Amino acid sequence: MAKKGVLAETSAVAVPKRLPRTFSPGIILEREQVLGYLLMLPALALLTVFVLYPFLYGIWLALTDSRIGIPGQFVGLRNFLDLTQDSIFQQTFRNTFLYTGVTTVFKLIFGLAIAALLNNKFPLKRFVRAAVLLPWIVPTVLSALAWLWMFDSTFSVVNWVLARFGIKGPVWLGNNPWPMISLMVVNIWRGTPFYAISFLAGMQTINQELYEAAAIDGASRWQMFRHITLPLLKPVITIVLLLSVILTFSDFQLIYVLTRGGPANSTHLFATLAYQVGLPSGEIGRGAAISLFIFPALCITVFLTLWYMRRQELD
Amino acid sequence: MGKPWRKVIISRREFLGGALAGIGALAASCAPTQPAGPQAPAVQGRPTELHVLRWSSFVAEMDKLIDTQMQEWGKKNNVNVKVEHINANDIPARLAAAVQAKAGPDIVQFWDGWPWIYEDSLVDVSKEVEELIKKLNGVYQDFEAYCKVNGVWRAFPYSYTSNTFIYRTDYFKEAGVAVPKTWDEFIEAGKKLKAYGKPIGQALGHSFGDPPTFWYPWLWAWGGKEVLEDGKTVAIESDATLLAVEKAVELFDTGLIEGVLSWDDSSNNRAYLAEQISCTLNGASIYFVAKRDYPKLAEVSDHFVHPRGPAGTFSYQLDWSVGIMAYSKNIQAAKDLIVHILQPEQYSAWLQSGRGYETGPYRYYDNDPVWRTDPKILPFRDVVTNGTARWPGWPGPPTAKATQVRNNYIIVDLFAKACSREFKPREAVKWAAGQLQQIYGRS
Numbered sequence: 113m114a115k116k117g118v119l120a121e122t123s124a125v126a127v128p129k130r131l132p133r134t135f136s137p138g139i140i141l142e143r144e145q146v147l148g149y150l151l152m153l154p155a156l157a158l159l160t161v162f163v164l165y166p167f168l169y170g171i172w173l174a175l176t177d178s179r180i181g182i183p184g185q186f187v188g189l190r191n192f193l194d195l196t197q198d199s200i201f202q203q204t205f206r207n208t209f210l211y212t213g214v215t216t217v218f219k220l221i222f223g224l225a226i227a228a229l230l231n232n233k234f235p236l237k238r239f240v241r242a243a244v245l246l247p248w249i250v251p252t253v254l255s256a257l258a259w260l261w262m263f264d265s266t267f268s269v270v271n272w273v274l275a276r277f278g279i280k281g282p283v284w285l286g287n288n289p290w291p292m293i294s295l296m297v298v299n300i301w302r303g304t305p306f307y308a309i310s311f312l313a314g315m316q317t318i319n320q321e322l323y324e325a326a327a328i329d330g331a332s333r334w335q336m337f338r339h340i341t342l343p344l345l346k347p348v349i350t351i352v353l354l355l356s357v358i359l360t361f362s363d364f365q366l367i368y369v370l371t372r373g374g375p376a377n378s379t380h381l382f383a384t385l386a387y388q389v390g391l392p393s394g395e396i397g398r399g400a401a402i403s404l405f406i407f408p409a410l411c412i413t414v415f416l417t418l419w420y421m422r423r424q425e426l427d
Numbered sequence: 428m429g430k431p432w433r434k435v436i437i438s439r440r441e442f443l444g445g446a447l448a449g450i451g452a453l454a455a456s457c458a459p460t461q462p463a464g465p466q467a468p469a470v471q472g473r474p475t476e477l478h479v480l481r482w483s484s485f486v487a488e489m490d491k492l493i494d495t496q497m498q499e500w501g502k503k504n505n506v507n508v509k510v511e512h513i514n515a516n517d518i519p520a521r522l523a524a525a526v527q528a529k530a531g532p533d534i535v536q537f538w539d540g541w542p543w544i545y546e547d548s549l550v551d552v553s554k555e556v557e558e559l560i561k562k563l564n565g566v567y568q569d570f571e572a573y574c575k576v577n578g579v580w581r582a583f584p585y586s587y588t589s590n591t592f593i594y595r596t597d598y599f600k601e602a603g604v605a606v607p608k609t610w611d612e613f614i615e616a617g618k619k620l621k622a623y624g625k626p627i628g629q630a631l632g633h634s635f636g637d638p639p640t641f642w643y644p645w646l647w648a649w650g651g652k653e654v655l656e657d658g659k660t661v662a663i664e665s666d667a668t669l670l671a672v673e674k675a676v677e678l679f680d681t682g683l684i685e686g687v688l689s690w691d692d693s694s695n696n697r698a699y700l701a702e703q704i705s706c707t708l709n710g711a712s713i714y715f716v717a718k719r720d721y722p723k724l725a726e727v728s729d730h731f732v733h734p735r736g737p738a739g740t741f742s743y744q745l746d747w748s749v750g751i752m753a754y755s756k757n758i759q760a761a762k763d764l765i766v767h768i769l770q771p772e773q774y775s776a777w778l779q780s781g782r783g784y785e786t787g788p789y790r791y792y793d794n795d796p797v798w799r800t801d802p803k804i805l806p807f808r809d810v811v812t813n814g815t816a817r818w819p820g821w822p823g824p825p826t827a828k829a830t831q832v833r834n835n836y837i838i839v840d841l842f843a844k845a846c847s848r849e850f851k852p853r854e855a856v857k858w859a860a861g862q863l864q865q866i867y868g869r870s
Contacts, residue, residue, distance in 0.1 A: 177869070179827070181526040181548035198865060199858060200835075265686020266698050285689035286632075288847055374633030374836065375688035376843040392519040392834040394544040394827065396527070 173400035180394045191401035204380040212360045215299045223307025231315045248305040256369035314348030354417040475506045480532035482515040485712040492780045533755035540825035542581035549581040550751040556580040563789035569816040570788045582748035584788035591806040597727040598625045598705035610736045617682015620705045628704035630690035638839040643743040648736025658823025664860040672852040679846040711784045730806040742815045837862045
């Protein structure tokens with residue numbers, strides 16, 4: 113009986129009733145493919161207006177000798193070639209890579225250390241975790257102004273403290289190499305919480321049984337960190353590094369508030385030099401070319417990171 | 428009890444219909460309420476709009492009074508005047524965005540050679556400026572250089588924030604230093620003052636005011652110049668420039684307080700008021716703050732104008748001008764407003780509200796009552812009337828290229844690179860020559 117019933121149902125499905133074809137918009141919208149693309153349209157429009165158009169316009173500007181208010185002529189790659197001969201740009205190029213490289217390494221080390229500490233049980237754990245985020249939450253301009261005061265050549269609180277111990281502090285934002293070191297310190301101070309909290313989130317997803325098993329086998333805490341935490345945290349580390357490198361490469365606010373690229377251009381990064389050349393000096397084509405110099409470097413970084421992640425997934 | 432929102436099921440079609448209706452309503456609400464196009468002249472009940480962008484002066488009373496004067500003029504002429512004050516360092520970005528978008532403030536206040544950079548974006552105001560010059564007994568040469576671009580007045584000369592050297596009379600006396608008449612005497616004074624424990628303070632970092640206004644006249648006074656009279660031929664690589672750099676290094680080492688490489692425009696104000704330095708080039712703001720908050724400090728402070736160098740006496744004043752943007756739909760109202768505030772009835776009151784912080788660019792204001800209020804502020808007028816003021820790019824015109832050189836701090840960094848020992852003086856001159864060749868060599 114049951115078999116017969118099933119067969120009857122199957123035959124009913126196998127021979128569908130032919131419906132008349134209609135072109136109602138409502139029916140078209142019921143199709144997944146059409147509706148999917150339609151729902152993507154608002155996001156696509158936003159991306160086009162706020163990301164794609166400015167980006168393409170930036171490329172166009174970089175290929176012209178435009179000045180503000182004066183549409184320029186197409187000059188091909190002349191702006192880029194000129195920049196490679198410009199000693200200020202060469203210095204900026206070195207500054208940007210040094211700044212990004214050094215700060216990223218320190219943020220990674222400090223971020224891992226803080227995350228490992230915060231992953232333990234201790235009193236006021238939640239409060240401390242929230243407090244660690246503060247440097248990252250405070251608007252950059254505000255915290256940079258506070259640092260500006262701390263680095264002030266006449267009233268530096270840091271130097272005042274050092275003087276109590278009989279040490280003469282340097283002119284933080286004045287005499288090389290201190291201006292760049294000072295900027296790196298502030299960047300590391302500001303960026304480390306992002307690393308720490310991201311790593312902490314990653315650590316909390318690691319199965320505790322792995323640590324218990326390792327403890328039974330007599331592994332030390334360092335061995336656990338080295339052979340369990342670090343390998344399992346790799347995807348998070350990769351993503352955090354990717355985001356951090358992009359943000360540090362294009363850093364503007366810290367430098368603008370603390371030194372404006374001075375003294376003698378020793379702290380210019382791509383973004384601050386692009387601003388100085390493109391806006392106050394009016395050479396917007398050249399300014400766009402400077403900012404576009406970041407692009408290939410970032411593309412390579414993103415490509416390598418994504419390639420590495422993909423390889424890890426396949427492994 | 429079940430959750431009520433779970434019972435509300437919206438079909439895909441209903442959702443899309445609703446979303447489209449919402450977008451339509453939003454678009455309708457954002458649409459202009461009247462057709463675009465040139466705005467009609469002011470008529471009863473339909474006021475004209477004027478947006479004025481100005482810097483935030485260090486003397487708040489001046490901003491307050493100019494705002495009131497503009498609003499009152501607006502009320503009488505059926506014009507809604509919106510005055511916006513922003514940090515001077517932020518004006519370039521705002522101006523650039525407005526020019527690129529062809530929308531924004533109708534009237535903009537800027538300094539130095541900006542009319543040359545924005546020549547094509549500024550309205551020709553020659554007729555109005557010529558009338559003002561005639562009425563107000565002439566205008567100073569640096570303003571003519573800045574505002575008259577290729578024979579056309581592109582901006583109204585507005586005011587000087589003039590700068591002189593403020594100094595501690597008591598420290599000078601105790602250190603055995605007289606007011607220097609030449610730059611060599613200035614260097615010698617620095618040595619004695621530094622030995623006394625109260626050195627000279629002068630910014631050498633990247634900031635729009637103090638560093639350029641000190642180091643350009645320093646270069647000129649020793650005979651250096653960035654270009655020749657044609658405004659095109661780079662002339663920085665000379666024995667005179669080398670001498671200027673060597674003298675700068677001497678001053679830096681023996682007379683300046685430590686840390687000036689990091690100083691911005693406010694650093695010397697703080698250092699002077701904290702009694703860390705004995706002398707610095709500045710506007711009158713230090714003296715005013717001292718008078719208000721530290722009267723004893725004001726009593727032992729006075730001012731002197733720029734010393735003389737082998738090539739002459741030079742100063743570089745902060746010249747403010749106001750321009751009308753070509754995209755403005757209310758050009759005539761904008762012209763009328765600016766002419767109104769430059770009339771003696773308004774302008775003199777405004778000068779007096781600043782107590783000498785600002786100086787008039789028209790000779791009529793040389794004897795304004797403000798200069799009879801305090802003899803210690805007279806140097807701020809004299810540094811203008813003595814005709815020593817020059818401009819970036821001098822002896823050529825203050826072209827867009829000269830402004831680029833200024834805004835990229837090439838001349839300031841010429842000295843900074845030598846003083847910081849990044850380069851030897853000769854290498855610093857060579858570096859500056861290379862930078863200038865690049866900028867002036869570009870089309």
